[in-house]
Amino acid sequence: MYETGGFFGLYLVGLANVFQFKVLVTLLLGTTVGIIFGVIPGLSATIGVAIFTPLTFSMETTVAFAMLLGIYCGSVYGGSISAILVNIPGTAASVMTRLDGYPMAQKGEAGRAIGLATTSSFVGGVISVIMLAFFAPMIADFALELSAQEYFSICVFGISVIAYISTGSMLKGFISGILGLLLSTIGLDPINAYVRFSFDKAELIGGLEIIPLMVGVFGISEVLKMVESRDTKPSPLNESFTRAVSRFRELFKMLGTLIRGSIIGVFIGAVPATGGTIASIISYGVEKRISKNPENFGKGEPRGIVGPESANNAATGGAMIPMLTLGIPGDVVSAILIGALMIHGLSPGPLLFKQNPQIVSSIFIIMFLANCLFLVLGLCGAKYFAKVTKWPRSILVSMILCLAIVGTYSVRNSLFDVWVLIIAGLLGYILNKVGIPTAPLVLGFILGKIVEQYLRQALILSYGNVLMFLMRPISAIFLGLTLIMIISPYFKPLLKMRKNLRK
Amino acid sequence: MVDIILGSIFSVLAVIIFFRTQQYPKFNLMEGLGPGFMPRLLVIILFVLSIVLIITGIINKKKEVKTENTASKDDISVVFAPIILLSSIFAYLVLLRLLGFLITTPFLLFITMKVMRAKTKESILIAIVLTVVIYALFHFGFQVALPTGLLF
Numbered sequence: 001m002y003e004t005g006g007f008f009g010l011y012l013v014g015l016a017n018v019f020q021f022k023v024l025v026t027l028l029l030g031t032t033v034g035i036i037f038g039v040i041p042g043l044s045a046t047i048g049v050a051i052f053t054p055l056t057f058s059m060e061t062t063v064a065f066a067m068l069l070g071i072y073c074g075s076v077y078g079g080s081i082s083a084i085l086v087n088i089p090g091t092a093a094s095v096m097t098r099l100d101g102y103p104m105a106q107k108g109e110a111g112r113a114i115g116l117a118t119t120s121s122f123v124g125g126v127i128s129v130i131m132l133a134f135f136a137p138m139i140a141d142f143a144l145e146l147s148a149q150e151y152f153s154i155c156v157f158g159i160s161v162i163a164y165i166s167t168g169s170m171l172k173g174f175i176s177g178i179l180g181l182l183l184s185t186i187g188l189d190p191i192n193a194y195v196r197f198s199f200d201k202a203e204l205i206g207g208l209e210i211i212p213l214m215v216g217v218f219g220i221s222e223v224l225k226m227v228e229s230r231d232t233k234p235s236p237l238n239e240s241f242t243r244a245v246s247r248f249r250e251l252f253k254m255l256g257t258l259i260r261g262s263i264i265g266v267f268i269g270a271v272p273a274t275g276g277t278i279a280s281i282i283s284y285g286v287e288k289r290i291s292k293n294p295e296n297f298g299k300g301e302p303r304g305i306v307g308p309e310s311a312n313n314a315a316t317g318g319a320m321i322p323m324l325t326l327g328i329p330g331d332v333v334s335a336i337l338i339g340a341l342m343i344h345g346l347s348p349g350p351l352l353f354k355q356n357p358q359i360v361s362s363i364f365i366i367m368f369l370a371n372c373l374f375l376v377l378g379l380c381g382a383k384y385f386a387k388v389t390k391w392p393r394s395i396l397v398s399m400i401l402c403l404a405i406v407g408t409y410s411v412r413n414s415l416f417d418v419w420v421l422i423i424a425g426l427l428g429y430i431l432n433k434v435g436i437p438t439a440p441l442v443l444g445f446i447l448g449k450i451v452e453q454y455l456r457q458a459l460i461l462s463y464g465n466v467l468m469f470l471m472r473p474i475s476a477i478f479l480g481l482t483l484i485m486i487i488s489p490y491f492k493p494l495l496k497m498r499k500n501l502r503k
Numbered sequence: 504m505v506d507i508i509l510g511s512i513f514s515v516l517a518v519i520i521f522f523r524t525q526q527y528p529k530f531n532l533m534e535g536l537g538p539g540f541m542p543r544l545l546v547i548i549l550f551v552l553s554i555v556l557i558i559t560g561i562i563n564k565k566k567e568v569k570t571e572n573t574a575s576k577d578d579i580s581v582v583f584a585p586i587i588l589l590s591s592i593f594a595y596l597v598l599l600r601l602l603g604f605l606i607t608t609p610f611l612l613f614i615t616m617k618v619m620r621a622k623t624k625e626s627i628l629i630a631i632v633l634t635v636v637i638y639a640l641f642h643f644g645f646q647v648a649l650p651t652g653l654l655f
Contacts, residue, residue, distance in 0.1 A: 175553070181541075181545050182545050182546070224585040401592075402612060406649065419596060436509070457535070
């Protein structure tokens with residue numbers, strides 16, 4: 001498989017890279033920043049990684065990924081702290097954690113809740129890194145057999161999933177996705193290099209930049225929403241919270257929930273476009289359905305914390321699987337990490353494993369360490385991170401606004417991008433008001449860029465043979481799954497119709 | 504009602520975009536389709552979806568009880584603060600190139616703090632401190648050149 005070191009070569013080759021002082025310090029810094037970003041509502045994993053990615057331009061690749069992966073893993077975990085203590089999810093991924101975390105904290109068991117969240121996040125994250133390290137090389141090998149048809153079908157499947165991931169009406173979710181896809185057509189077309197929708201602006205020739213769009217639609221719209229209430233007082237913090245209590249023993253009594261959550265997280269993360277948020281929602285739903293005491297959910301049921309938190313951190317490793325092996329992002333953050341790879345002259349895909357095994361290996365090791373780090377930081381220092389929730393909202397809003405603007409500007413030293421940021425923010429704010437979800441827009445934008453390229457490449461390679469999409473088995477499978485995704489909401493009404501007809 | 508307006512806006516947008524792509528060079532299947540294919544396909548789907556949205560909007564409007572009217576008054580005033588902030592940001596972006604980051608940013612942050620009803624002293628302090636910290640972080644730490652204007 002790999003010339004250096006045999007079977008374990010891939011895993012060991014990165015050790016030398018990672019265990020350098022510079023890398024480890026940056027990882028510590030990144031994870032800490034990540035947890036803080038996670039705790040602050042309005043800042044999230046996606047925004048954190050987005051803002052820091054352009055800044056890693058001047059860093060070595062390994063150092064850059066230590067920073068970004070630290071932020072990633074840390075912030076997915078960090079959201080649980082504010083969800084539990086203040087009933088506001090710090091990140092979207094912790095939206096389910098507050099359902100049982102907050103009631104548990106209200107009962108005076110905040111330490112237990114945070115301990116459970118921390119330990120389950122750790123286990124979920126580690127399991128996902130192990131699965132990533134195990135499956136990615138296999139898939140990368142196999143990916144050499146794949147052609148544009150398969151890539152296209154996988155992306156189309158990802159797009160079909162988009163509408164499901166949003167709250168609210170599926171129709172609006174689809175519309176949002178289509179808008180995102182349309183936004184991705186701005187700029188040079190991928191095959192003929194014909195400039196589309198540039199409105200005579202040079203900056204648009206390359207298309208919209210993902211970071212301003214994303215930080216705007218998610219971050220700035222959140223800022224505008226926070227400003228609505230004009231209320232600078234922070235939410236009341238649970239004063240009884242002194243420290244997180246390590247809950248491994250209790251955790252392992254809920255092994256089933258833990259394993260289920262982690263597996264759900266890895267798989268959902270691996271599906272293009274879906275990530276930690278969906279994983280945690282599904283995990284919560286599954287746990288509630290399987291439970292012998294479903295009525296306890298929402299009142300402080302520990303499984304209501306363990307499931308979602310292991311799932312959302314497991315999604316981090318899962319999302320890296322398609323990203324590294326195929327260049328298809330498993331979620332929004334991994335999409336941005338593709339950009340990070342490219343800044344350093346690397347392209348994700350099977351060639352990455354062949355030509356740069358040390359960076360792949362370093363990524364595995366860094367993610368593993370990042371999970372260990374937030375475990376330690378969380379158990380020892382959750383109290384300090386929690387203090388962030390006490391900061392007046394006026395300061396938080398100012399910070400987020402300033403960071404968003406400066407971070408966006410630093411992508412390509414472009415004021416135009418900052419305008420895109422603000423207009424995207426206004427757009428996101430309006431969409432929220434009219435009930436159109438914003439996540440599909442961003443995901444549509446990300447997938448749109450690659451789906452068109454693969455479609456047209458596939459047609460050129462097959463001399464216009466549309467049947468190839470169905471004749472190649474993997475492609476056919478994913479197209480079939482896409483069909484199922486599109487039809488499934490109509491299953492129930494169709495079955496009901498048949499029942500009524502028979503009567 | 505909102506749905507109906509939305510649906511109408513989107514359907515008009517769809518039509519406009521469709522016609523804009525008329526002039527794009529056309530390629531057939533074997534040549535990989537042209538630059539107009541994707542936007543047109545998307546816009547057709549958008550058009551269909553927006554018609555469905557209009558229809559569901561009409562259906563829901565009939566079901567709607569007329570208690571919605573009183574709620575809208577509160578809704579509108581809530582938007583004032585974001586509008587103020589947004590206008591300040593627009594002004595900031597225009598002035599940024601003229602006066603530079605170090606001068607304009609404290610003003611924007613001050614306005615942001617005041618909009619959130621922070622006390623004046625606090626607002627000035629945070630505005631200046633945040634500007635300096637972020638400038639130092641990005642300029643010296645990440646080596647990003649922030650806009651310099653006439654003075655700074």
